Amino acid sequence: MKETENFNIKSGIAAAPGLTIARAYIFSKEKEVVNDSFIVDPDEAIRDLEEALEKSRKELEKVLAVTIDILGKNRGEIFEAQIMILDDPFLIGNIKKRIAEEKRNPEFTVDTEFSKYQKIMARSEQPYMKERILDIEDIKNRIIKNIRKKKWVSRLSNDIIVISEFLTPADTVLFLKNNVQGYVTNSGGLTSHAAILARSLNIPAVVGLHNATTIIKNDDLIILDGSHGQVIINPDQNTLEKYNKKITRLQAYGEDLKKLRDEPAITLDGRHVKLMANLDLNEEFHFITENGAEGIGLVRTEQIFQGDDTFPSEEVQTAAYRKLAEMTYPNRVIIRAFDVGGDKMLPVDLKEPNPFLGWRGIRFLLDNPGLLKTQTRAVLRAAVFSNISFMIPMVSSFREIIAFKSIVNECENELRNEGKEFYEGIKLGIMIEVPSAAVMAKEFAAEVNFVSIGTNDLIQYLLAVDRGNDIISDQYQEFHPSVVRSLAHIIKEAKSNEQSFVSICGEMAADPLAVPLLVGLGLDSLSVSASAIPNIKKIIRSLKYSETIELASKCLECKREKEIRDEMRRFFMEKFPDIYEELFST
Ligand code: PEP
Numbered sequence: 001m002k003e004t005e006n007f008n009i010k011s012g013i014a015a016a017p018g019l020t021i022a023r024a025y026i027f028s029k030e031k032e033v034v035n036d037s038f039i040v041d042p043d044e045a046i047r048d049l050e051e052a053l054e055k056s057r058k059e060l061e062k063v064l065a066v067t068i069d070i071l072g073k074n075r076g077e078i079f080e081a082q083i084m085i086l087d088d089p090f091l092i093g094n095i096k097k098r099i100a101e102e103k104r105n106p107e108f109t110v111d112t113e114f115s116k117y118q119k120i121m122a123r124s125e126q127p128y129m130k131e132r133i134l135d136i137e138d139i140k141n142r143i144i145k146n147i148r149k150k151k152w153v154s155r156l157s158n159d160i161i162v163i164s165e166f167l168t169p170a171d172t173v174l175f176l177k178n179n180v181q182g183y184v185t186n187s188g189g190l191t192s193h194a195a196i197l198a199r200s201l202n203i204p205a206v207v208g209l210h211n212a213t214t215i216i217k218n219d220d221l222i223i224l225d226g227s228h229g230q231v232i233i234n235p236d237q238n239t240l241e242k243y244n245k246k247i248t249r250l251q252a253y254g255e256d257l258k259k260l261r262d263e264p265a266i267t268l269d270g271r272h273v274k275l276m277a278n279l280d281l282n283e284e285f286h287f288i289t290e291n292g293a294e295g296i297g298l299v300r301t302e303q304i305f306q307g308d309d310t311f312p313s314e315e316v317q318t319a320a321y322r323k324l325a326e327m328t329y330p331n332r333v334i335i336r337a338f339d340v341g342g343d344k345m346l347p348v349d350l351k352e353p354n355p356f357l358g359w360r361g362i363r364f365l366l367d368n369p370g371l372l373k374t375q376t377r378a379v380l381r382a383a384v385f386s387n388i389s390f391m392i393p394m395v396s397s398f399r400e401i402i403a404f405k406s407i408v409n410e411c412e413n414e415l416r417n418e419g420k421e422f423y424e425g426i427k428l429g430i431m432i433e434v435p436s437a438a439v440m441a442k443e444f445a446a447e448v449n450f451v452s453i454g455t456n457d458l459i460q461y462l463l464a465v466d467r468g469n470d471i472i473s474d475q476y477q478e479f480h481p482s483v484v485r486s487l488a489h490i491i492k493e494a495k496s497n498e499q500s501f502v503s504i505c506g507e508m509a510a511d512p513l514a515v516p517l518l519v520g521l522g523l524d525s526l527s528v529s530a531s532a533i534p535n536i537k538k539i540i541r542s543l544k545y546s547e548t549i550e551l552a553s554k555c556l557e558c559k560r561e562k563e564i565r566d567e568m569r570r571f572f573m574e575k576f577p578d579i580y581e582e583l584f585s586t
Pocket residue numbers: 196298300339433453454455456457458505506507
């Protein structure tokens with residue numbers, strides 16, 4: 001991303017819309033340097049250490065259990081060894097004794113004691129001992145991290161803009177308790193899961209600023225414009241006033257949109273496009289009703305359970321899905337099977353060379369049928385309200401759809417034999433987010449009741465552009481002619497099966513500029529972050545379906561991304577000059 005002329009205005013990727021003004025908090029993801037500062041209360045430090053050891057143990061036990069389950073007993077040994085280190089009475093006793101006597105902070109004492117072990121091992125003649133040095137490093141860092149984490153969270157003040165090198169989905173959620181006002185990162189892309197979460201939570205974010213953590217200092221005053229990807233550092237009085245006025249104007253626009261809450265998303269000439277919400281966290285459920293969604297088009301189950309230590313049991317999942325179904329009734333809830341892998345954490349300690357092309361989504365689930373069966377049984381049992389549908393992510397072959405259907409069948413038979421109540425007519429679906437599934441849309445869609453197009457992944461796999469990599473973010477193009485033509489192909493092919501319902505749940509659907517095109521391509525439903533719903537609804541209600549069809553056919557003729565983008569802008573400016581002003585002008 002290019003920087004603008006003015007030294008204190010920086011441009012990055014507009015990852016989550018909204019305007020906010022607050023103080024900066026630099027969240028360092030680097031391994032912090034351990035210093036040897038003195039402490040006043042050694043008892044408290046020892047308690048912190050004990051808590052960190054316990055937390056490390058829980059994390060390692062979880063990793064161990066899943067590793068043994070999936071990769072076999074031998075692969076679990078390294079974690080068993082790490083857990084044994086946590087129990088080593090000599091080592092741990094020594095650390096506690098030193099904290100009490102020397103009154104140095106616990107991170108320092110852990111670091112120096114573990115380093116002694118590592119030095120002895122480094123002198124060993126045996127290669128095995130040398131290899132263990134890394135294990136010791138790993139556990140040392142885990143303990144230090146767990147001692148630290150507790151501290152930086154409690155030290156934080158509220159209403160901050162978090163500035164970081166990058167953020168994981170877990171980090172994004174972590175700052176909620178501090179009423180975080182915005183996020184700025186050096187790296188990351190528009191559809192990285194941290195950015196998606198920021199949008200779901202309605203927290204403005206700018207990513208891919210490259211050097212945010214070096215040019216911004218703690219407590220700098222920041223204007224964060226997530227809609228235009230701009231960050232203004234320590235603005236002058238005039239700029240502050242200008243942006244404060246804009247915030248007031250946007251609030252009034254937001255209030256105006258609220259009036260449409262209970263209206264459906266119907267075009268001026270009567271085409272109803274179902275406007276649903278994506279659910280990433282249970283905490284955001286109230287946004288869904290407040291913003292007037294007609295159901296939930298995507299529940300990212302891997303995210304709603306992400307704070308749990310292990311995959312949740314059938315009972316826990318049944319209760320969670322049932323609650324969602326009850327709260328959404330009579331509208332539909334589409335539950336997606338766990339989509340682990342990629343940039344979402346894999347529950348095993350496995351380093352893949354290409355995680356986005358690796359053990360992800362349905363591939364992982366079919367290799368771990370116990371996991372998929374538990375989730376399927378829970379979904380079937382929760383579906384007693386009959387408004388739950390179930391879909392699978394990352395489908396790339398026919399075989400996977402058949403295997404999934406047979407697991408659903410097997411679970412239904414089991415529940416029947418056990419005399420458990422469940423819904424017999426559940427609607428099944430697949431996500432189309434891999435080019436092979438896009439090409440085969442007709443045949444794949446014929447096997448299920450609905451398809452949901454996941455453009456976040458489809459774009460990255462179609463264009464071979466990593467969705468989370470800011471270096472090539474200008475090549476991650478939702479209006480690339482091949483993307484638009486693929487969407488047209490998927491919709492046409494899938495709809496040649498009469499029963500098929502075709503929706504989109506990727507972030508493209510939340511881009512106001514893309515909405516007329518998506519409507520014109522014939523989608524039955526759009527599922528977007530709840531916060532985007534009022535705006536998208538206003539756009540759909542101001543469109544003529546017939547005109548969007550013309551727009552779509554023009555775009556399908558184009559050869560370049562820019563031609564399509566220009567077409568969309570022209571359409572938008574002509575039809576809604578007022579919305580265009582509000583959404584796209586700085
Ligand atoms: C997508 O790929 O478009 C999608 C909705 O799934 P996720 O973002 O969770 O990968």
